[in-house]
Amino acid sequence: MSKSSDPPVVLLHRPASLNFMDELLTRNFQIVKTHTSSDPIPNSLSSQAALARGFVNIGLLPVTEELLSKLPSLQIIVLTSVGVDHIDLAACKRRGVVVTNAGDAFSEDVADTAVGLLISVLRRIPAADRYVRSGNWVDSGDFILGSKVSGKRVGIVGLGSIGSHVARRLEPFGCIISYHSRSQKPDTTFRYYPDILSLAAENEVLVLCCSLTDKTRHIVNREVMESLGKDGVIINVGRGGLIDEKEMVKCLVQGVIGGAGLDVFEKEPVVPEELIGLDNIVLSPHSAMATAGSLNNVGEVAFANLKAFFSNQPLISPVQLD
Numbered sequence: 001m002s003k004s005s006d007p008p009v010v011l012l013h014r015p016a017s018l019n020f021m022d023e024l025l026t027r028n029f030q031i032v033k034t035h036t037s038s039d040p041i042p043n044s045l046s047s048q049a050a051l052a053r054g055f056v057n058i059g060l061l062p063v064t065e066e067l068l069s070k071l072p073s074l075q076i077i078v079l080t081s082v083g084v085d086h087i088d089l090a091a092c093k094r095r096g097v098v099v100t101n102a103g104d105a106f107s108e109d110v111a112d113t114a115v116g117l118l119i120s121v122l123r124r125i126p127a128a129d130r131y132v133r134s135g136n137w138v139d140s141g142d143f144i145l146g147s148k149v150s151g152k153r154v155g156i157v158g159l160g161s162i163g164s165h166v167a168r169r170l171e172p173f174g175c176i177i178s179y180h181s182r183s184q185k186p187d188t189t190f191r192y193y194p195d196i197l198s199l200a201a202e203n204e205v206l207v208l209c210c211s212l213t214d215k216t217r218h219i220v221n222r223e224v225m226e227s228l229g230k231d232g233v234i235i236n237v238g239r240g241g242l243i244d245e246k247e248m249v250k251c252l253v254q255g256v257i258g259g260a261g262l263d264v265f266e267k268e269p270v271v272p273e274e275l276i277g278l279d280n281i282v283l284s285p286h287s288a289m290a291t292a293g294s295l296n297n298v299g300e301v302a303f304a305n306l307k308a309f310f311s312n313q314p315l316i317s318p319v320q321l322d
Helices: 021-030 043-049 065-069 089-095 107-122 125-133 136-140 162-171 196-203 222-228 245-254 294-310
Strands: 009-013 030-033 054-057 076-079 098-100 153-157 176-180 207-208 233-236 259-262 281-283
Touching: 009 021, 021 030, 021 294, 030 043, 054 294, 065 089, 065 098, 076 294, 089 098, 098 294, 107 125, 107 207, 107 233, 107 259, 107 281, 125 136, 153 162, 153 196, 162 176, 176 196, 196 207, 196 222, 222 245, 245 259
Parallel strands: 009 030, 009 054, 054 076, 076 098, 153 176, 153 207, 207 233, 233 259, 259 281
Antiparallel strands: none
16 A cells, blocks of 8 residues: 555556656656556556556557546546547546646647648659659659649648647748638638638648547548549548548549548558559658657656646646546
8 A cells, every 4th residue: 555655656558669758757656557458457457556546648548438447546647649539538527537638749740740741742752752763764754743832722620739830831831721620710810611611622732630529530521522622632640530531542542632641540550552552642650740859748748747736736738528
């Protein structure tokens, strides 16, 4: 039994390669490392888990009602992601468990990736690289034409921290920015569209930066893609479930839309086989935030949230549970 003066017991679940918080947490808390399997709290850890007041979830481990039932002392879940679609927020609310996320820790890096994907798709940079390496430049001559980036009409879905950073990066290109969000933002002059269908109809590019919820799942369906048009491009740095992936594959193959830059997928790490051979798309392994700077930032935010909670101070990046 822990004494009241002992540091709080905190569970840590992470992929084997992501050990960037281990030392910091170990210096300040009693850390229990859970398994990285589908059963993160086996019987051998049940007694320690029962004492845990905090849970640092690095990655996308689903936190379900069943998992929460094994953590009767739990008071706070600290996520290193912005998205919370892998967390049963209703169950957390019922149990009085506070949830925090990464906040703005990696917004800039994700925005950089979104812009990089857009330029790569429009200018066909990965396809051009393959063209040179394969010897086709010598054998077949000049490469096919790309599409101009400057001046593009870009619709951003979700003008939060990441979406705002994307907009600021694209403005110097002369891009015309508009957006769709849950509500109109009073502090921006960008044109607001109350629905994504009208946003798609008026733009050449859609950049998806919003959270995945019941309302936003498959927000980009075939009708939206048809509205975007045959030269339209979709960039997704949000969650794979924002797009009806099966319909997107059909639209790309059939030429309903012109291309896509995808950092996220519906059933990661599985990527639809049809996408692999297409030269009008750029694929990335959910790595938009994967920089040393982002890991440092998210580690600081996560630790600050834990420290604030156990010191009865305001949280840095709380998640609304209603």
